[in-house]
Amino acid sequence: MIRRRFNGTVDVLQLKDFATQLRRDSLRMVHHAGAGHIGGSLGLADFMAVLYGYAMEFDTENPDYINRDRIILSNGHTCPPWYAALARTGSIPLDELASFRKLGSRLQGHPARKSLPDFVETSSGPLGQGFSVANGIALSQRLKGNKTRVYCIIGDGESQEGQVWEAALTAAHYNLGSLTLFVNDNGLQIDGSTSEVMNVEPLDMKFASFGWNTRVIDGNDIESIVRELENIDPNQGKPTVIVGKTLMGKGVSFMENRSAWHGSWPDAEQLKTALREIGNSRYYTDFSITEAENV
């Protein structure tokens, strides 16, 4: 089934419900894997929910669908909500989520084009690389005359990499209006707060001086995300950056705004508490983890 770009009326409640489920799925995935990066993942769930639940055009049956919008997760460590969104929209089997990070899984610890070529446009993990590839795809799409959108996601810590700013030059220089960059700007990275580690703010002014359209929004607010994405005019010849102020660990009190949760995962007790705080979604049920797998 083809899901159209910005199709129909927005059902904010449903998108919120979707985000809730992406959070539940992410928490259960990293817990079951015994490793992973839950902090940034929880903060990204709302943007993912809007992309897959409303903004992006794609065909659930035909991943090669020519008019599909592209997504590049440059900060690949935050892949759990992405994998969950792929599963929840029927692109990959739901129960496959239980294989995250396991030997032989398509759901590698960092997204791998080699194992999931239908959806992963570029392998990521080493920070700073995905953005350039996103530019390349957008340039190629324009050359082919396709009116697709390209969404690239980076982290605030990631934006310390020089390559991010090389890519920022490219997108502006080539007037890549079809490109939208989302900064998962949670103010934290591994060693602490981004401002203390190596300050990158004000990100919006940096991008503005590079010739970009810039927006600063609450990156965990579904309505703001919807509004800003709808407002983008791909024909005006400028790339757009949405600096999304997010919370690391969003939705789980003991994880929120703590860099220690960048690369951690909940144990059984913590998972229970976390899932209770996130709450249940109305439309979805949790994916199953078989006992055999759970050892």
Next chain:
Amino acid sequence: MFNTKMPMRDMFGKALLELGSKNSDVVVLTADLTDAIKTTLFSKAFPDRFFQMGIKESDMVGTAAGMAIDGLIPFVTTFAAFATSLANQSVRVSMGYNEANVKLTSSHGGICVGGDGATHQSFEDIALMRLIPGMTIVVPCDANEAYNATFSVAKYIGPVYLRLGRIPTPVITKLDDRFEIGHAKVLREGNDIAIVANGMMVAFALEAADALASDGIQARVINMHTVKPLDISVLKSAVDECSAIVTAEEHTIIGGLGGAVSEYIGSYNPIPIERVGVKDTFGESGWPDEILKKYGLTANDIANSARRVLTRKIGRSFS
């Protein structure tokens, strides 16, 4: 076989702290991976000599080169993949070509990084560093050797790549063992075959030698902790006296220890050799034990290679 396990990076962190109090020229740089490379102790004790560079590895190596050119002894720390591959141009020119006294130190060298997968597994780092003229490459076999190597590396003048692993690995050397850059160690005598190993594969090589001994095969085990420059005298004796070699490393069989030893043997005396290591492939997510098995880096793999090489040497089957 070895009961105690410890991550090399832990003892690197301890050595760095001691170095810091002995030598005020020692400085440490990180790229948002302080605790991952265990530089936390140093950072707390010597905050003025600890530089948080953010996630910008090329910039970090270049900055360290500047510090070294001005007389400091910088230890640059990050994951092996980013130290040697992402920052390669800075390592090549700012550090290598300048002969800057930078100590490029990595953790997460090898295939055992856990679920992070291919992008974070670095088993081409040693090959990349071997290609840089004048680079000294040290690959400790355990936590104690990592500790001792850190002091030697600090004392040595010139660019060095010090490669450490992530996971706890068997401790087989002692803290008071002597460590000298460029001087390999024969850990077990034997004249039927020589196993030349480094990193955590040394422990597996010793295990393999035990297994071979129960078949009546006496294997010499060499810890070639310095890949560049290779210890030619120890290697030459192994070739002359054993006439069969297996190399073992947590690295691709292309261009690392196996590559270096093969190059030497090829020009000195082409005896039978096999290389145990990762084949020409990318890695994947998985727990260390599963990964080592799947990618053929176990004691068993070393012993099987040894038997095959012996067959080629003697002309009868050992398997």
